[in-house]
Amino acid sequence: MPKALIPPSPTVDAIMATERAKSFTTRSIKKESKEQALKLALSMVDLTTLEGKDSPEKVRSICRKAVTPMPGHPDIPSVAAVCFYPSMVKVAAEALKGTGVKIASVATGFPSGQYPLDVRLRDTEKAIEDGADEIDMVINRGAFLAGQRDVVYDEILAVSRLCRDAWSGDRHVHLKVILETGELETLDNVRLASDIAIAAMLEANLLDEQGGGFIKTSTGKVSPAATMPVTLVMLEAIRDAHRREGVFVGMKPAGGIRTAKEAWHYLCMVKETLEGVDSHTGCHWLSPHLFRFGASSLANDLLRQLAHLRTGVYAAGYDFAEA
């Protein structure tokens, strides 16, 4: 039984974890490190729209923005991926062909996951068939909160296998496991859910340095979404997984990160939590392969700050395309 692979999760002291997370917000990022952070953060964005009223037109314009966020400035990187509902994957696949920007699709009955397992798995299969490069699944929070860890584990394992089985040639379908930490409530739960997700992806042989498997904070539909203490605890789970198994797990805070300043505070947290854990120089996780921001409005604030570094003045919000 794979449950044996779930390591005993350590407890988390919420007060000290929160204090440590807060310490990153007093890091002062200036000059060249600011410009680098802005570009790095932009290259890590999963440009997202997840609304009932999403249209093919909106999806196409987001795809265009994802490839060239600041037209006329070739040094400004593309974002890492776009993130849509499964119904929009085909439109996005058409728009992004050959650009290198990945297509992430939420699946498994996003955002609640309150559907029969076969429906959730079919949802995932369809997104992969339509051309999704990355699947953002939700865990079964009901089972988790009822103490049924093995159910949570088995379901993540099933989705992981769907992704892994789709690997062929250059195509690697990546998985992001959304814990919906706002519903898990405690940092102890966040840590346990992280460990379960990592163990399941490990068993499916999904974890690699290219970001085969991520853990992700939130759907964006529940408040609070991503917070720094939650992200810190998840990064610690990622670090311990590397210490224990030598594997690389990606991290995606999603929802609630709107400003460039918040973004570089997250980068500071990644650097100081994961640097020196593996044998790479620098911090291996400071890369779009292993770290993403799930956000819709963050990209424009990053662009606004980048423009400010160039011109010395702040542009108005309407100077940047909404999508």
Place this chain on the structure above:
Amino acid sequence: MTTAPPPSRASVIGPATIDVTGLWDYAPAPESVKPKLRDRYGHFIDGKFVEPAQGQYFQTVSPSTEQVIAEVAEGSQADVDRAVAAARDALPKWTALPAIERAKYIYRIARRLQECARELAVAESMDGGKPIRESRDVDIPLAAQHFFYHAGWADKLEYAFAGRNPKPVGVCGQIIPWNFPLLMAAWKLAPALACGNTCVLKPAETTPLTALMLAEIFEEVELPPGVVNIVTGAGATGAALVEHSGIDKIAFTGSTAVGKKIAQHFAGTGKKLTLELGGKSPNIIFEDASIDQAVEGIVQGIYFNQGHVCCAGSRVFVQESVRDEVVEKLKRRMNQLRVGDPLDKNTDVGAINSEGQLATINTYLAEGKTGGSTFWQAEGETPDRGYWCKPCLFDNVQPSEVIAREEIFGPVLAVMTFRTPAEAIERANNTPYGLAAGVWTDKGSKIFEIASKLKAGVVWLNTYNKFDAASPFGGFKESGFGREGGLHGLRAYTRLS
């Protein structure tokens, strides 16, 4: 083995590039505020700055640049006489002032400290070497809080001592250390003033500047002349103050050796004395602790303020079953501490306070390396000029070693292990000191049981180095006696009838 960071996305996604991946680092972020400092400071006596009687000055040096910041008066017997006389003259009027009026002065000082916070923080970091992050976020806000808190007590003292009649002690001599210069001045002055005493304060010779800036604040808020007098100088100046017949009370924070001398001198005089001395505080990590947070606590406990903290958690006891994990995580965390320019806003560990203290630390390091323990020091460079000691630890230390028994007052940790709770308590209490202790476990019942058996004035549970004006602070055994802060701290500045 070292391999290259992952390929930039340039190779993956065509038109756009990013020029940094795993190697992103923080650029220098120097604090831009420049405090207004004089070239030369006299003593602050009877409400104004005065020349020293013998005309002698000494230099105060920045430990991070080795450059002279200012000249400061060297206090002689005559200067101390003059300061004590001023305090004595000011006493009747200050004591007779309605308590609510005293409170207003103290409140004004607190407000002015907040307004000048950034300048004071920069001066504190220049003069003492502590990182601006810490002087800005800890020292100065806490100093202001101390004045605010005690402003509130001034007219409520009879409620603090129900059924008793609290009266001021009189003229208080106060000698403060160099590790938290302004904060220690606040700890001593705020309760003394609230209780209606007048004061003669002697700051440490390596860090006199912020106390003198505080004197400028006293001028600005028009504190009545003579209520607080500040005499600068080294050990001899302090000795003159201790031995002065016009003093009713001494409050001393500093080394145990000096504290013992003061206690001997005071024996049988009937004068009041409080001593806040050294420590070799234990930080106990149980296997059921939240390990990552406990590691944070170890780091805060010993590397905060370069380990120049009397309650530093300089002895860590780790339960054997989690020892390897704790030490590995601790070392990795220590490599993330940024050592260097105290005025860089990203610096975590600043300069050692003085050349002399660096020599003391190095003597202990040399001594420790001759024992059976393993020495490990964080990686990284330190600046060419200035006094530096990167965070370090001795692992597998035996409790009999000098580095496990004596206060080093530097960023040096002794790591030891234990197997049972009884052993942890026995080892933790096996010290001449008893200032502070830390306990880390996720189990509530255990934490209170252990805390009740530790002989220490402050026990922190799942945290470390937390200070608050409302919380009493002080030691057991050779860590001193008397409490500072909170209700208990008022007792030292009152006579009850």
